[in-house]
Amino acid sequence: MFQYRADQLFSRNESITIQKTRTSGTEAVHTHDFIEIVYVLSGDGQQSVNGLCYPIQKGTLLFINYGQTHAFSTKTSIEYYNILLKPEFISMELINSENAFELLALTAFEEFRSLNPTTPFVSFSGKELLEIEGITDAMHREFKAKQTGYQSILKGYMQVFLVHILRRMQLANESSPVSSSPLTPDLLAYIEEHCSEKITLPELAEQCFYNPSYFSRVFKEYSGMSLTDFIQRKRIEKACRLLQDTDWPIETIATDVGYGDKTQFYRQFKSYMGATPNQFRRRGS
Template identity: 45%
Template sequence: MHHYTENHVFCENENIAVVFHPAHNEEIHIHDFVELVYIAGGRGHQYIDGKKYSVMRGDMLFINLNHTHAFTTDKGMEYYNIYLKPGFISSELINADNAMQMLTLTAFEDFRETVGEESPVVRFSGGEMAEVESCLFAMLREYEHKENGTGTVLQSYLMILLTYVFRKMAAFGGVQPGDTRNKIGDLIQYIEENCTQKLSLTELSEQCFYNPSYFCRMFKAYSGMTITEFIHENRIKRACGLLLHSHKSVEEISLGVGYTNKTLFYKKFREKTGMSPAEYRKKVNIEYEI
């Protein structure tokens, strides 16, 4: 399986790339950037994470990073690809006003289940399709010519295009931006499972396409604590378990749960438990034996 990286697609200092493809098949692959696919003509089949979807002119698909993807063409299928760097989405495209909409777009499986269709697509027809295709053609022309200010123009066209997508999704009525709870919940689980690793705010916020400051506000509203507080709490919980169920030294446990600074570990441990690690081990072992 081929793995496409940003270097395969983006030129230096680019955040958006636009390509038009005539009919050809694409073998299964994966990429570390976000992809929008618009079917401009013909028919074909898209395969996303092993699931097969029939597509035709007017269909737009959102393919997140690190999802397997392939397609076969039928009856001369042509399509546009818009490639987006994940960091660009979180830092440039998303603000407090549109983050909920963008999050809904990224959760296309939830969208498919809500709408009750068999494909993770937004489908345009009639005048809507003409507007979308006009926007895409303008983006392609701008990208190929690469004049001064091309990046700004492409970003503006992209916001117009995504607005068409949001309108179409909202027209179904049942699609609500309530995926926030699920997304933050998934991230909480991720932090719990990986709290011993070095976790950056940028990495976590990009996973759900929030800018970092907005992500921090949403996380605290959902969990009742800051991200840093949550990471420390889970590290200390792990340390408590190791103090009870292992014979490792306090220093080994400190490093094992993610603390390279022993002083910080002792400080956070006392804040959470009211005692030192050695005192905790002695106390809980006595209680456990009783």
């Protein structure tokens, strides 16, 4: 069995590293000497941890302690964030007396089976899912840019991130019913996959068995934004990835993410990102 070591994956003087990974098939069972937080962005499959298998999908977050054996198994492609932490990064500076040090004590998956037997840690949906993805996206950008003070900013993001995890753990352990959200991981994955196309409100409402006006209202209630704004945001996020990962002309990217009007793309991009596409590309280079 292979073991990943911190000295192989962490840069000098860093105690956190953040990777965005896409994989498919079955990976080899392995272990590591650092803490790993996995947040699933798209796809579904299984994660085996210490010989137990758990279903995963968009919105699933796994907390894998050092020394635990684990591996992904998927029939389709799965994309996820890997947040790797040296043990010293999880310190009293990061986890305060309010949430204490129980987070690390609760990372044995067997203890979570009684709380929520369908997921190895926690699963997010609705507005919480959007908030978690906003945090992980921001952390990934900050880590890649490595501008002055980035490690302090990452610690701040991690504090917020861990609070969301602990809140979700508490909700999973409460017997009181929680209102259901129409923003299921499958629906959000569908919107993200087809954001470059023309997605209609009636089409999405039909998938949830709601009438369009009611769906529009509850979508905004649970996500904090209108469906149109959500689709625009996903288009801009896709444009950001293409600007960073390809050398495509900006006009090509605008068309690929669903903008027939280049001027509208530039206006929307600057509104969301605070920079033009050219400026954003230069920052990432």
